[in-house]
Amino acid sequence: MHSLLPFLLAMVAVIVLLNMFATKLKIAYPILLVIGGLAISFIPGLPVIKIDPDLIFFIFLPPLLFEAAWTISFKEMKKWWRIIGSFAFLVVFFTALSVALVANHFIPGFTIALGFLLGGIVSPPDAVSTGAITKFVKIPKSTSAILEGESLLNDASSLIIFRFALVAVGTGRFVWQDATMSFFWMVIGGAGIGLLLGWLFVQAHKLLPTDAPSDIALTIIEPYLMYWFAEQLHSSGVLAVVAGGLFMSARRLKFLNSTSRIHAYSVWESLIFILNGIVFLIIGLELPEIVDGLRDDHIPLETAIGYGVLVTAILIAARMISSYAALIATIIFRPSVQPHPSSRTRRWMMPLLLGWTGMRGVVSLAAALAIPVTLGNGEAFPHRNLILFITFVVILLTLLVQGLTLPYIIRRTGFFDGIFAEESEQSTKQKIKKELKQHVYQFLKSKYENELKDHAGLEMFLKHWEERTKATDDSWMNEKTKVIFVEMLEIQREYLSELNKDPKINEEIIRQQLFQIDLEEERLKMI
Known part of the structure; x- marks a missing residue:
């Protein structure tokens, strides 16, 4: 513990320094954090970070999702709910299916269940990466709302796929009737539990004689309680946190006073920054250990890299296909609700841009690390190291290739010039x-x-x-x-x-x- 604590403190210091450096270079800080973590991992003598797979979701996801639910514009989510819903659920399933079929065909020993497991891990774009990248360019609020809303909800849908695939890999069978009932309970039950607990927490803030420190402490505890309670009832903890967070966010003026709101803003901003930074650093720090696992499985590194590049290409292609399918469906069935770029060319270029915003990050890493080391019967989990490595390649490639080029493409093409409202x-x-x-x-x-x-x-x-x-x-x-x-x-x-x-x-x-x-x-x- 005494050797690990200085290392953890040094990690926070590195996160702060890399963030300042990224701001100066005007690039997204997750990109530098991943590269920095990878560079640090080659320093000899560093302690190995071991995270319990059962705790990875519980440690990182509840506060990250809760904060995202508080900062997103619920009004914009309601306005673009059709597009957000299609990207958050239909596109995620289509992406997972595409990855499952390709992995089953090209990767030896990969079953459809393992393919869906990998697809569920890498299908959700990361809200933090997208937000960090787009802050250096000006994009319309409609596009920003769609990306933020999608990132908030697709975590739940992808993790539902991940959970079902994990069961299928462990048991060797998949019962559609049971899966359908479980799916509806996870969605409806998770949202209902989150709303109920959100209401109870609002009442507690109103009735208890809280001050700013206690209010902030409670808001840190509440997402963990939402997540834990929903998971105990075999529902979706992710949806519970999202639903409860949105409910409480809409009522923040009713149960938090001005002091609590001001102080909470600073506390939560720092907390989320550190949590995100730790996760992105871990992505880089974990690579050497993952590569060692590939050697133990006798999988050549260049072969594993090829699989990672293939899966990344499938993810980008599936997202672009889905973007154009969503545009065509909107034009046919709901032409009045589509965004209106100033020209026909820009309208048909919009899906291309949305397709290029699919950077992966925190949720993908958390899901990959949450894969158990062994199955229920004690056997090693099949292809765990390969799945971890492919996930790392996907995160790295999407951050570096898409993340570095997206601001340049927007500025160079002037795609959004003239789209903004006349009133600044x-x-x-x-x-x-x-x-x-x-x-x-x-x-x-x-x-x-x-x-x-x-x-x-x-x-x-x-x-x-x-x-x-x-x-x-x-x-x-x-x-x-x-x-x-x-x-x-x-x-x-x-x-x-x-x-x-x-x-x-x-x-x-x-x-x-x-x-x-x-x-x-x-x-x-x-x-």
Whole structure:
């Protein structure tokens, strides 16, 4: 333990340094973390990291999924639910099937069950990788929402395939009737358990006398409880965390105060950054041990690399085929809901771009590492090392090839030029701020007309809305004014919540304004 702790602390330091370096180079930090982990693994004398396969999902997935559910725009998910649903479920199954058939045909000793196991592992694109890569280029919010929504839900569908395939490999048989019933229970039961626990957690936050530290501690515990409880009932822990996270996210203004929301943002941002960084470093650190396992299985390294390249090519091809199939189906059946690029060429190039965004990452690695070392009868799990190696090659190739070229392709082709709305984000923010000031002014005029006449502080506040923080002192802010001020802030939150129902308003801008209001309330508490 004493030798492992400094190594773990050094890993966190490396993650921070590589992230800063990646930001300077304007490339996605997962790419450098994987390469860095691979380079570090060749340093002699380093301790070997062993992660219990039974714990890999439980350690990493619940907080990663919960945080993703809190940050995603549920409004945009509802708007593009058809495309998101097709990519998250139908495309994942089609991809897993394609990988299963190809692996069964080209890899000696690979059964259909093992092929589906591999397909379930490598089929879900990684939200972290995609988000880290696209932050250096400007893409429409519709495309971003589709990618984020897909990445949030496809984890569940791919892991369901993974679980069924794991059972089939272990038992040697697959009963469709039992699998169908189990599938529906995993989907419906998982979502239901997540919603129920999410509701209970919201009530607990409301009823218990919590403060910011305890609120944040509870939000860290809650995704683990959702996941564990659903898994104990043989349902989908992933769907439970996603459903519960979305439910709680939509009600964050109701059960968390401004202090909890502000502090939680920083804590969760750091926690998720470290967890993602550790996983991507582990991807590189695990490679030498995986290669040693291939040697023990008498599989030549170049042969295994060829399998990895083949599976990667199938993944890219399946995603592009699915993207064009989704576009054609949308044009035929739902032409009114499709994104509208400015030209026919761009419309038909959109699936090509979506097909090129399928970087793999955290979930694929977690699933591969979760494969048990032995079967129930004590025999070694067939082709485990080869599956791990193929997964590593897929992650590495998609991150390096697609991840490094995607920003360049977008900038070079100017694909999204002219697609964005005429009204920029900055002008939208200014418009919302102006409407907020008018809304608050009308509220004060109607409810506190007498106080406005008699209280110079409030008059000054209304006249100098933008410059009030420049005042030489805060003597004008007495307890009565504070009460009214807090009420004004709450009125603004209610107004923004109503404004967010407008499908034309970017929810990210609304959240930024809400965060500024929270900061204003915190400043008020310090006076």
